[in-house]
Amino acid sequence: MAEHDRSAALDSAAGPVRSLLSVRGLEVHFPIKQGLVFDRTVGHVRAVDGVDLEIPQGQTYGLVGESGCGKSTLGRAVLRLEEPTAGEVIFDGEDIAKLKAEPLRKMRRRMQMVFQDPLASLNPRQSVQSLLIEPLRVHGLAVADRAQFGADSSASHLAKVVSMLELVGLPRAALAKYPHEFSGGQRQRIGIARAMILNPDLVIADEPVSALDVSVQAQVINLLERLQDLLGLTYIVIAHDLAVVRHISDTIGVMYLGRLVEEAPSDALYERPLHPYTIALMSAIPIPDPVVEDRRERILLKGDLPSPANPPSGCRFHTRCPFRQPTRCDTDEPALRELTQVAPGRRVACHYAEEILSGEVRVRDADLLIEPVR
């Protein structure tokens, strides 16, 4: 009950839009075990290491970052598919991280997931009909329907399944088919239908289009957007493709080594990225237009992502940062702070965000800067 009050208080502070999900100080650490007889824990992989975010109802939050930055783990921890090590995940007033098994199972009806690889996430031995009816069965929606339709609840299930198929753009004939009989885009539609059939509030889509052909990606992106308008869904879209994420998200969070380094409305983020990592990430994304490509100034990042088991001291990005300064960067860990003065509504975890914005701090090594070529 106390939690209800707290979230209500938070809502009134945040404005008229109700926040559906708020994540506070979330950490997911995986132990590294070693030893033949006794599994000694020799360290932890800090996949998610202190993330705070708010997602208002009906909005889309995009999470971007490179592989290994913890974006998928964060998505899974929100649904408690991974057990959080610390922190709170408050979904509609209840802390999911503390729910017991049965209340959690009930809560999961309202939170669904769309996975990256539809062939791997759909049971090859289940027909589409069986795949789509299963969630209804698991969540005992048959009981509610029985009151309405009498004993014949399977008929109402079937009606639901058929209307869902229609919604995602698959023919009724698909019911008796098996996943291998479909193309990649159609399979992803089945995965989406399975997530949507429970009429959830929150849908987490983990790389929903990256396994699809380029010409098919747009179909699935448009479908996700249409379903959001139709069903009033809240999305978390996790992807490494910033162009896709920018297209569908209202707000984007950029992750690096288990932490959010920048969060901004998606237009503002593209207009003016503030964190050095975001700046480099944006400049690395190829744009399908030679004229733009040739005029762009680009920043190359040196080296690979450091190990999340042993993140660098101070700012986690300082080992690769093209704007690194001699002081503070390798000793103090920057907090994710709102730049109230220069860029309200945006949060950045960089000591020198203002200086980078004003141009006082520049790229320190000319080798890292690639001038426009032609």
Place this chain on the structure above:
Amino acid sequence: MTETRTDATLTRTGRRGSRGPVNRDEVLLEIKDLRVTFQRRGGPATAAVDGVSFSVKPGEIVGVVGESGSGKSVTSMAVMGLLPQRGSKVTGEVLYRGENLLTMGQRQLADLRGSELAMVFQDPMSSLNPVIPVGLQVTEVLRRHQDISREDARVEAEDLLRRCGIPDPRRRLSEYPHQLSGGMRQRALIAIALACKPALLICDEPTTALDVTIQAQVLELLKELVNDLGTAMVMITHDLGVVAGLCDSVNVMYAGRIVEAAGRRELFAHPRHRYTEGLLNSIPRLDAPRGEPLQPIPGTPRDTIAWSKACAFAPRCLHADDECVVGDLPLVQLGRVNHPVRCVHPAPEEEPHG
């Protein structure tokens, strides 16, 4: 320490006398009417590549763009002679310095592959041998094609890995592929391909498995190579963004045939084939205004008709009509110079895309 081959920049000096200085006007690789058909015993023949022709000059990067099943990878495998002998039939001509690679003897081809022709594959994990240290896989190429001692090969391999941007190369030489990160594995694979300073490099989706920041590093490395060495490069990819930044000319493939070919600026500014146009309209762009829905191409790349009956793209094309049901549409020049298109209803010339 031996002092051989420690020159800081990659140069073509000191090679066997077979190759003269780079002549950037000579055509290095010419593919003429390449056809690859696969046939299972008793089954119907499927044409994966159906009459592809293009040529590559030294120092030039030619892009081949297409979706899965368009035949772009099969083209590269056929050029390198890597397709299985059984079940596949390759016809046409692949002329490398005037010699047909398709009719060349296996031994002669094996001498060329790795030394003059090299390939970078998409998935570095499955193209590196997991039980052999990375160093040995690099030195293997050097020892096979050059008269070089084991010690010298090791020194050269270390140098190669360093130039490909692998930190601490000496330690990496004795490590196994699984100990390297994805980006480093791809760089090791590039190092292997570059070991003998090839004249022609075929890259089959070299950055698809990589993160964008690593992709930028790898592309920059490849660009430098072409500039410094005059290497000719064929870049096979599905990513139009990579093509826009890298390639000099682009061939767009659909269902085994080239449907449009043009210089990169020309292609992106004036796409004529409806498939190219559709592709450009369907991808979300980082620099485009938000809020408008994307215009997808309906259907999937599998919905094709045999080229012998009609335009293979017709089932997905918004402009298709009865006129498109013509067998073997030709690739014709439409107005502009050097911009052949295989389409009955091409996009009008003046209409800018987007």
